[in-house]
Structures are given as structure tokens and as C-alpha cells.
Amino acid sequence: MYVCCLFSFLPLSHCSPSSSLLHFADCNYAKGRWIADSKRPLYSGFQCKQWLSGMWACRTFPRKDFSFEGYRWQPEHCKTTEFEESEFLKRMQDKTIAFIGDSLGRQQFQSLMCMASGGEWRMDVADVGYEFGLVKAPGAIRPDGWAYRFTNTNTTILYYWSASLADLVPVNATNRQTDVRMHLDHPPAFMRRYLHRFDVLVLNTGHHWNRGKLKANRWVMYINGEPLEDKGLVDLHAAKNLTVRSVARWLDQQLPSHPRNLKVFFRTISPRHYRDGNTTPMTRGSKVSKDESSDVVIASAVEGTRIKLLDVTALSELRDEAHISNYSAKTTNNVSDCLHWCLPGVPDTWNELLAAQI
Numbered sequence: 172m173y174v175c176c177l178f179s180f181l182p183l184s185h186c187s188p189s190s191s192l193l194h195f196a197d198c199n200y201a202k203g204r205w206i207a208d209s210k211r212p213l214y215s216g217f218q219c220k221q222w223l224s225g226m227w228a229c230r231t232f233p234r235k236d237f238s239f240e241g242y243r244w245q246p247e248h249c250k251t252t253e254f255e256e257s258e259f260l261k262r263m264q265d266k267t268i269a270f271i272g273d274s275l276g277r278q279q280f281q282s283l284m285c286m287a288s289g290g291e292w293r294m295d296v297a298d299v300g301y302e303f304g305l306v307k308a309p310g311a312i313r314p315d316g317w318a319y320r321f322t323n324t325n326t327t328i329l330y331y332w333s334a335s336l337a338d339l340v341p342v343n344a345t346n347r348q349t350d351v352r353m354h355l356d357h358p359p360a361f362m363r364r365y366l367h368r369f370d371v372l373v374l375n376t377g378h379h380w381n382r383g384k385l386k387a388n389r390w391v392m393y394i395n396g397e398p399l400e401d402k403g404l405v406d407l408h409a410a411k412n413l414t415v416r417s418v419a420r421w422l423d424q425q426l427p428s429h430p431r432n433l434k435v436f437f438r439t440i441s442p443r444h445y446r447d448g449n450t451t452p453m454t455r456g457s458k459v460s461k462d463e464s465s466d467v468v469i470a471s472a473v474e475g476t477r478i479k480l481l482d483v484t485a486l487s488e489l490r491d492e493a494h495i496s497n498y499s500a501k502t503t504n505n506v507s508d509c510l511h512w513c514l515p516g517v518p519d520t521w522n523e524l525l526a527a528q529i
Contacts, residue, residue: 198249200524201482204458208243212515214290222284229513234498236450244520256289260324267327272375273334275441280330282518295322333359334379353390355414370431377440380411415472423476438481439466444491444509459485483521
């Protein structure tokens with residue numbers, strides 16, 4: 172009997188015998204250690220300008236220490252291979268990989284674009300955002316997402332901004348200054364509309380679940396089509412919990428009849444740190460030994476479903492030196508970015524773990 176095709180798009184002829192079943196049973200990608208690797212980074216932070224936002228390209232900052240780029244994650248009891256862009260694109264031939272989430276999801280999307288292109292300028296990549304309605308609306312600063320296709324393998328990689336994973340509907344569609352209905356029990360309209368086209372879906376949410384973000388975005392929570400009156404759910408932790416469980420439950424119901432054998436991953440939260448300017452790697456240690464996830468909300472939401480957990484929280488917690496911090500040219504004396512990551516950097520590891528589990 173052959174088993175690896177349960178976890179892969181590869182044909183049966185490429186699978187290994189069932190002796191590898193023990194490997195999958197023991198493997199926990201979130202448990203392991205960071206080790207130095209002279210082959211890192213996987214791409215150049217200088218050269219990947221086609222996909223990488225300047226605000227995350229730390230090689231262009233006045234920062235002088237880039238030792239954070241020279242580490243890779245080694246999972247415990249897991250056989251891993253070096254990420255290789257041509258092999259990855261071959262595996263993903265005729266496939267669509269979709270990221271839906273907040274700005275950390277956008278970082279993961281840009282990371283995968285740099286990894287899949289080798290960080291080099293590619294003439295064989297087409298902008299296909301229009302196929303998914305991802306075009307800049309009049310008066311908007313940017314589109315709601317991006318979609319690119321590697322034409323040689325017909326591999327599409329896209330990102331859609333949905334920071335809360337709730338369905339957002341303006342009270343007045345013609346007036347961008349009005350309140351926005353935040354339907355906690357409905358998945359985003361973009362996901363519902365284009366789900367049938369996805370082969371891999373990666374979700375994330377977390378850092379927009381605070382009062383400041385809700386107020387700034389004029390999000391008004393709704394449930395069952397009515398403004399939220401349940402005082403228990405007014406607590407944002409409970410509201411977030413309801414939303415991620417609602418999305419997970421809806422997706423789980425779609426999977427048996429999905430036309431493309433969709434694989435869904437829910438990425439756990441990316442940690443925020445508060446050590447401005449730290450450049451010393453692994454001050455918190457280099458190893459994760461625990462079996463359970465640090466993100467209880469997401470882990471419990473996918474438990475018992477067909478959705479896989481992309482568990483990156485604990486391993487990312489060890490890498491506080493790899494944030495944008497106060498090195499960005501846009502940084503002021505009072506504000507540092509200890510949430511987003513330098514690229515190349517930690518999100519590359521998230522994508523290596525994703526690629527290993529597809």
C-alpha cells in the first residue's frame with residue numbers, strides 16, 4: 172500500500188511504500204529547533220523587488236546585522252528537503268494557492284512569490300488579478316489583493332486581504348465613509364465566490380481583533396443578520412472565536428464536494444514582540460519541545476475538521492530579532508514595528524512547512 176499521496180498532489184507512482192506511515196504519525200512540524208544554515212537565505216532581499224514590498228525589504232534599511240537570515244527550522248522526527256523553486260512549481264502545476272488574511276498573510280504571500288521565483292525578475296509571471304476581481308477601485312490606495320501566474324507551469328499564487336475573516340459589507344456601498352457590517356457568522360464573500368478555483372487555501376487572522384482596529388475601520392459586529400447585542404460576544408476574544416469556528420465549519424462542509432480536492436490550512440497567529448532593536452538570535456532559546464499549539468483558538472477551531480493546522484506560533488516566538496523593529500526608514504522615534512518580519516526571514520519558514528505538508 173502507498174500512503175504519501177494522502178498528503179501530496181504527486182501521482183501514485185511517485186509515492187513511497189507504506190513504511191513511511193510511521194514517519195507521518197510521529198512528525199510534528201511545529202516541534203523542533205532552529206539551526207544555522209550557510210545556504211540561507213533562500214532568495215535575495217535586494218533582488219526580489221518584483222514581489223517584495225519595500226517596507227519589508229530589510230536589506231534596504233540602515234540595519235547592519237543580518238544574521239537572522241542564516242537559520243532554518245528543523246522539525247523533530249520529520250524528513251525535510253531543501254525548498255527548490257522549479258520542483259515546487261512542478262508539483263503545483265495547474266494549481267492555485269490562495270492566501271486569505273491580514274498583513275502577515277500578505278507577508279507570507281510575498282515570501283512565497285520570492286521563493287517560487289528564486290528572488291529573480293521573471294518575465295514568465297503574469298498579473299491575473301483581474302480574474303479574481305483584484306483591481307484597484309477608484310479612490311483606493313491599493314487593490315484588495317494580488318494574483319500572479321507562473322505561465323510555464325500554470326501555477327497561480329494569490330492573496331486577498333481579510334484581516335478578520337468575517338464578511339464585511341458596507342452599510343452604504345456608494346459611500347466609503349459609512350460603517351461596515353462585520354458578519355461574524357459569514358465567511359468573506361471573496362472566499363465564497365472563488366473557493367471552487369483554489370487547490371490550496373491558507374487562512375490567518377489575529378491582530379486586528381482589538382477595539383482600536385474595529386473603531387478605525389468602522390466595523391460593526393453582526394450575527395444572524397442583526398447588530399450584535401449579546402454582551403458575551405461583545406468581548407472580542409469570544410467574537411474572534413465565533414468567527415474562526417464559523418469559517419472552519421463552513422469550509423469543512425465544502426471540502427467533500429470541492430471540485431479540485433482542496434487542501435485548507437489555518438495558520439496560527441504570528442507573535443508580536445517588544446524588544447526594539449534586538450539583533451541577537453535565539454535569546455529565548457532555539458528549541459520548541461511542547462506538542463500542543465500555542466494558539467489555542469485556531470487549534471481548537473480546526474480540531475475534528477479536515478482543515479490542517481499550520482502551526483508557526485511557538486517557533487516564531489523564538490525569533491524576536493527578525494522583526495522590522497526600529498530599522499525601517501519609515502520608523503519614528505516613538506514607533507517601531509515589532510509585528511511584521513524582515514524578508515527574507517521567518518515567513519519563508521512558514522512556507523517551507525506549508526510546502527512540506529501540501
